[in-house]
Amino acid sequence: MRVAILGGGACGTTAAWALARAGVEVLVLEREPRVGGLCGTEERDGYRFDFGGHRFLSRSRALESLVRDLVGADLMLRTRSSAVLHGGRRYRYPLELDDVVRNAGLVDGARALLSYGRQRLRRRDADVSFEDWVVQRFGRRLYDTFFGPYTHKLWGIEPTAISADWAAQRISLPSLGDVALRLAGLKRGGARTYARRYWYPRLGIGQIFERMAEVAAAHGATFRLGARVTGLERGPGNERGPGNDVRAVQFTGAGGDESWRCDAVISTVSLPLLARMLAGPSLPRDIGRAAGNLRFRGIRLVHLLLNRPEVTPHTWLYVSEKKYAIARIQEPRRRSPEMAPPGRTSLMLEIPCDPGDALWTASDDTLLGRCLDELRALDLDVARDVVGHFSSFVAEGYPIYHLDYASERQRVLDYCADTTNVVSVGRQGAFRYVFMDTAMEMGLAAAEQLLGRAGATRPSEISSEAGLIEARALTA
Ligand SMILES: Cc1cc2nc3c(=O)[nH]c(=O)nc-3n(C[C@H](O)[C@H](O)[C@H](O)COP(=O)(O)OP(=O)(O)OC[C@H]3O[C@@H](n4cnc5c(N)ncnc54)[C@H](O)[C@@H]3O)c2cc1C
Incomplete structure (x- = not known):
């Protein structure tokens, strides 16, 4: 069997690893x-x-275990430290009651609790939007001061236009009551937000997939990097129908345009792109409309190379207020000391934006100036330590869960499922807000499905939407 895998991210590389080890030509x-x-x-x-x-x-x-075996002694168990910068104050994250009261002050703290109490006395309506979900669990005050502005900045659209599903997946605290139970030690485990310990490779997260690709290649898989998939060829027909299956993948790379004959395809490229490639010029209008509505939020990452040993004690700093373009600040050497040369550190600034908008198209130098001003205002002045800077651009950072996303996603998935030798998986391929572990599980499931293993899980059945936030506590 010859299998083409579109995309060599976490999902595609894991699928390649599993198939190559089973002797499949990949x-x-x-x-x-x-x-x-x-x-x-x-x-x-x-x-x-x-x-x-x-x-x-x-x-x-x-x-x-698979990741531990692959990365070996280079895999480190790390402890995270996160904080929220808001209104000139720094709050520990996840929330800790004593810290919130000390920082917000009794008056603001009491207002938030009052607003929460009032909400509890009301009958709970069905959650439709992100705003409904948060207000019903945290009260209007916390929504207006923190969740609403941060979410608007992150997604670039009003939180009333975002599905409650996203809140359910992203905010792993069901309510303030739940926070209190956890703080009192009466409830444990489960939510990803609470996991303080995590695995991280010495040379960055990419080391997992570089290693996995090496093992897959040793079992015969071929990785063509710098190769963009441009089309899918159908037919000739078989017992399933007249020319329905994909028989070859077209791509363009260093050697120009090429085509590779295949028996099956695992696609991890974006679902709308897959639908368009499957349809060629004859995409049905309703599918085209639904695919057009499945959009992604982009991110521009501004990287600052610094000549100083450290900036903050935190791995992640969330910047909630809308007046700042920066949504998150990270200091990579907090995850691994090898992320910067000895005695030096760096910052990575996450700026949510959309391809083509003012933040996306700003020159590196213009954006650097704005970022340094924002850092200064946040009491993190690093201007004189910058020895280099550059941006990375991620066009498909976050699948946008607008209010009708679920039905539109299903329509496009059903359309793609008519082509029975193609499976669409991964964060972009399934249009699901999944983390890397779920993307890897989807890759493994897609491989098992192609191998026809009895009892194989269907990739679409991996993790319920609510289950995506679950995590196991790491103590080893
Ligand atoms: C800012 C940010 C922080 C995150 N932090 C975490 C975290 O801490 N922990 C965690 O578990 N998860 C995290 N995630 C989620 C994690 O990154 C994803 O779940 C995971 O990478 C998804 O893997 P994937 O293979 O499905 O998709 P991708 O990694 O997007 O892989 C798809 C691949 O397809 C390629 N591709 C697309 N189109 C084409 C084409 N036409 N031809 C050829 N190739 C193509 C792309 O280049 C890409 O390599 C984070 C995500 C973001 C954006």
Whole structure:
């Protein structure tokens, strides 16, 4: 069997690893010059940057063992420290009651609790939007001061236009009551937000997938980097129908346009792109409309190479207020000391934006000036320590869960499912807000499905939407 894998991110590389070890002929087509996708790591002058700092943790012991075996002694167990910068104050994250009261002051703290109390006395309506979900669990006051502005900045659209599903997945605290139970030690485990310990490779998150690709290649898989998939060829027909299956993948790379004959395809490229490639010029209008509505939020990452040993004690700093373009600040050497040369550190600034908008198109120098001003205002003045800077661009950072996303996603998935030798998986391929471990599980499930293994889980059945936030506590 010859299997083409579109995209060499976490999902595609894991599928390639599983299939190659089973003796299948595999070709991975990846448009970037490296494997890993969003879980890649790039190096610049001895500094290393992920595409937004990543941590690995999983509910699955099998997946965790696989990663531990692959990376070996280079896999480190780390403890995270996160904080929220808001209104000139720094709050520990996840929330800690004593810290919130000390920082917000009794008056603001009491207002938030009052607003929460009032909400509790009301009958709970069905959650439709992100705003409904948060207000019903946290009260209007916390929504207006923190969740609403941060979410608007992150997504670029009003939180009333975002599905409640996203809140349910992203905010792993069901309510303030739940926070109190956890703080009192009466409730444990489960939510990803609470996991303080996580796995991280010495040379950045991309090391997992570089290693995995090496093992897959040793079993015969071919990785074509810098190869962009441009089309899918149908037919000739078989017993399933007249020319329905994909018989070859077209791509363009260093050698120009090429085509590779295949028996099956695992696609991890974006679902709308897959639908368009399957349809060619004859995409049905309703599918075209639904696919057009499945959009992604982009991120521009501004990387600062610094000549100083450290900036903050935190791995992640969330910047909630809308007046700042920066949404998250990360100091990579907090995850691994090898992310910067000895005695030096760096910062990675996450700026949510959309391809083509003012933040996306601003020159590196213009944006650097704005970022340094914002850092100064946040009491993190690093201007005189900058020895280099550059941006990375992620066009498909976050699938946008607008109010009708679920039905539109299903319509496009059903359309693609008519082509029975193609399976669409991964964060972009399934249009699901999944973490790396789930993307890897989807890759394994897609491989099992093609191998026809009895009892194989269907990739679409991996993790309920609510289950995506679950994590196992790491103590080893
Ligand atoms: C800022 C940020 C922080 C995150 N932090 C964490 C974290 O801490 N922990 C965690 O578990 N998860 C985290 N995630 C989520 C994690 O990155 C994803 O779940 C995971 O990378 C998805 O893997 P994937 O293979 O499905 O998709 P991708 O990594 O996007 O892989 C898809 C691949 O397809 C390639 N491709 C696309 N189109 C084409 C084409 N036409 N031809 C050829 N190749 C193509 C892309 O280049 C890419 O390599 C984070 C995500 C972001 C954006």
